[in-house]
Amino acid sequence: MTNDTKSVPPKRPKYIFVTGGVLSGLGKGITAASIGNILKERGLSVNMQKFDQYINVDAGTLNPGEHGEVFVTDDGAECDLDLGHYERFLDQNLTADSSIMTGNIYQSLIARERAGAYLGKTVQVIPHVTNAVKNHARQAATKNNYDVHIVEIGGTVGDDEGFHFIEAARQMMMDEGRKNVLYVHVVFLPFLKASDEVKTKPAQNSVRDLRSIGIQPDVLIARTDHPVKNDIVDKLSLYTNVEPEAILPLLTVPSVYEVPMLMEKHNLHKVIAKKLGLRLSARTNTRWPKLVKKIKQTKPEVTIALVGKYTSMLDTYASVIESLKAAAWQSDYNLNLRWVDAGEIETNSAATFLADVSGIVVPGGFGQRGIEGKIQAIKYARVNKVPYLGLCLGMQLAVVEFARHVAGIEHATSQEFAAENEQWTARPDLSASRSWVIHLMENQKNITNKGGTMRLGGWDCVLADDTFSQAAYGTKQIRERHRHRYEFNNKYREQLAKAGLVIAGTTPDDQLVEIVEIKEHPWFVGVQYHAEFTSRPISGHPLFNAFISAAIKNKTA
Numbered sequence: 001m002t003n004d005t006k007s008v009p010p011k012r013p014k015y016i017f018v019t020g021g022v023l024s025g026l027g028k029g030i031t032a033a034s035i036g037n038i039l040k041e042r043g044l045s046v047n048m049q050k051f052d053q054y055i056n057v058d059a060g061t062l063n064p065g066e067h068g069e070v071f072v073t074d075d076g077a078e079c080d081l082d083l084g085h086y087e088r089f090l091d092q093n094l095t096a097d098s099s100i101m102t103g104n105i106y107q108s109l110i111a112r113e114r115a116g117a118y119l120g121k122t123v124q125v126i127p128h129v130t131n132a133v134k135n136h137a138r139q140a141a142t143k144n145n146y147d148v149h150i151v152e153i154g155g156t157v158g159d160d161e162g163f164h165f166i167e168a169a170r171q172m173m174m175d176e177g178r179k180n181v182l183y184v185h186v187v188f189l190p191f192l193k194a195s196d197e198v199k200t201k202p203a204q205n206s207v208r209d210l211r212s213i214g215i216q217p218d219v220l221i222a223r224t225d226h227p228v229k230n231d232i233v234d235k236l237s238l239y240t241n242v243e244p245e246a247i248l249p250l251l252t253v254p255s256v257y258e259v260p261m262l263m264e265k266h267n268l269h270k271v272i273a274k275k276l277g278l279r280l281s282a283r284t285n286t287r288w289p290k291l292v293k294k295i296k297q298t299k300p301e302v303t304i305a306l307v308g309k310y311t312s313m314l315d316t317y318a319s320v321i322e323s324l325k326a327a328a329w330q331s332d333y334n335l336n337l338r339w340v341d342a343g344e345i346e347t348n349s350a351a352t353f354l355a356d357v358s359g360i361v362v363p364g365g366f367g368q369r370g371i372e373g374k375i376q377a378i379k380y381a382r383v384n385k386v387p388y389l390g391l392c393l394g395m396q397l398a399v400v401e402f403a404r405h406v407a408g409i410e411h412a413t414s415q416e417f418a419a420e421n422e423q424w425t426a427r428p429d430l431s432a433s434r435s436w437v438i439h440l441m442e443n444q445k446n447i448t449n450k451g452g453t454m455r456l457g458g459w460d461c462v463l464a465d466d467t468f469s470q471a472a473y474g475t476k477q478i479r480e481r482h483r484h485r486y487e488f489n490n491k492y493r494e495q496l497a498k499a500g501l502v503i504a505g506t507t508p509d510d511q512l513v514e515i516v517e518i519k520e521h522p523w524f525v526g527v528q529y530h531a532e533f534t535s536r537p538i539s540g541h542p543l544f545n546a547f548i549s550a551a552i553k554n555k556t557a
Contacts, residue, residue: 013141014276015181016150017169019215021157021206022188026223029082031186031250032152033089034259038269040090041260041288043281044147048086049098049140050079051133052154053162057103060454068315072481072533073098076457082152084319084533089260091536097140102161105132125164133168134175148278157185157209170214179277185210185217189224189232189249198226200236207240218275219268220247227251246271255295257537260288287538294329301336302328302552305357307377309342309370320363320391323535327544331552342370342377350380359387359551362394364483364530368417375401387523387550389543392484395526396438399488399496399516403437407499409492414438416486437496439489455482459507459529461514467504468525469515472546477508480529488513488528523550 018032032048040046056062059070060078068081077096087094109132113123141149153169155162173181187203207217220242222228228249237244248266253259263269273280283289304324310316321337328335340353350373354360360381362374374394378401381388390398396414403412415436441455458479463470470476493513497503504525505515518524525543535541 011145011147012176012180013146014148014278015137015141015172015176016148016184016272016276017172017181018150018152018184018186019157019166019169019210019217020153020155020186021210022202024156026186026188027250027256028152028154028186029085030089030256030259031184031221032082032150033085034263035184035268035272036086036148036150037089037260037288038263039148039272039278039280040092041283041285042269043284044278045144046090046148046150047098047140047144047146048090048094048150048152049100049137050082050086050152050154051136051165052080052099052101053159053165054101054154055103055106055161056101057107058099058101064310064316069318070483071319072456072483072530074458074479074481078456078483080154081315081318084322085256087533088322088535088537091538097136097143100133100136102164105129105136105164108132126167129164130168130171133165134172137168137172148276157206157213163213166210166213166215173215179275182219182272182276183210183215183217184219184221186221186223189222189226189228191224191226198224198228198232200232200239203236204239207242211241217242218246219271222247222249223252224249225252246275255292257288257295258292261292291329291538294332297332299332299334302331302333302359302548302555303336303338303357304359304361304548304551305338305340305354305377307340307342307345307360307362307374309365317363319530319532319535320361322537323532323541323544324361324548326535326537326540327548329537330540330545331548333548333552340377342373345373345376346370350376353377354380354386357386358555359389359547361389361547362391362397363532364392364394366393366416371397371417375404379405382518382521382524385522385554387547387554388521388525389547390526391532392482392528392530395516395528396486396488398524398526399437399501402499402501402516402518403435403492403496407492407496407501409435409437409495411435412437414486415440437489437492438486440485441487454485455487457481459512459514461505461529462508462510463515464502464504467502467515468517468523468546469504469527469543472525472542474542478505480514480527480531481533482529484528488516522554523547 018028020026020028036046036048058078059080071079071081071084073095074093075095077099079099083099153165187206189198192199233244233247236247325335374397378398400412403409412435458481461478502517502519504517506513514528516526531541531543
């Protein structure tokens, strides 16, 4: 008996490459994410990927004060913050395949060269590096048979360190066919006050640089802070060889979540569908338009203090901020975020900055700076019954604060910064290890390589009954993402529990404490994981939603 059923070969994905010119910070990530949103909401399966120029293997060792937060995927990849935008706009989890840095490519090529894969050959940028780039794009695009794969190329056209990515993108058109590859170029249109006009020359020059490499953009996204008239679009079309209907003046809007709707207003989806031969349906649901409508509605505000140490770099806490916004919208409120520098609390008092807030958040972080200020903020929240949410380090410091001021462990601290603490170096008679309520995990003690070696990615957590956390999630077991080396020290679990600290969540084997709470409090929760990484603007996150609800109740009490 024969089987006449023929296997169906995988479909060929369409590729969209998003590049930027003129200057950095134009919003290529939001542009790429918005295109993904438009296409997915119109019935296509979409994947996204970021190529970054840095000779780092991943984003884990970058300074968040310079580059913004390190976003973590469920499978444990440390990524650029744009991956957070992608997940929020697509409402889907991405993987390590979606974040590729130059160092990752060089590392794999050099390893292959050392293993003898290129015997007798010279290893060069073209074709070896560019082939590796293309392979990463194809693997990410085809692993789940996606209809469209969107690739954002970091940096700007003309950057020497990004040449291999641009060149690989150029080659993809030859490899995959012109109808299967689309190039979107994001430029900036500055406004010259002296002549009272928007200038196009920087955008023209950027497109010229791109064309000199061999890429003719199909779509031009013109970022601007001022209205753009039709004659400006016509001028850009003339000098860039891009049709006027494929030039989208993208005016700055109050919320990034408006961008997909603004793009649709300019019929970008129709332009993309025509150029790539795609069949698009109408939007499959109205959830995104409803979100934008809710965001734009006039609403009361709830004031939340974010106590951190990178207050000059807003992107450092990008996912936390977006999670708080989304949770506020779920309660028909707007977020009034108060930035509080933990270092300033150390030289003043917590009440100076926190007396009139409705809720307090201490986010993740590393290092000694600002720690005592954060602990003072946590104590203020505990004593004054202000709703509190601690994330990662914010949970660890909640344990330290409780141990010191409630459980009577006077010198409680974290092993992470004990070596920097003068009271330990000045008093060798004190046994620092006995007061490490937060300590280095056993499997971390002999690690010398810092990159990609923390507890990373999604871990399961079992929630205790009758806790704030279980009430928020509405389930017994959850999965959340981690990024840390230090853990709650089980040596102190019984002592802290007797003093009133609730162990509200652990790993299924009960070995790692994931959530702590204070029961005699309106709402006080510290989580070892980064709940912000799984928040979505459409629905918010259960923990953030519950926190904001408690803050609103506190505000109106």
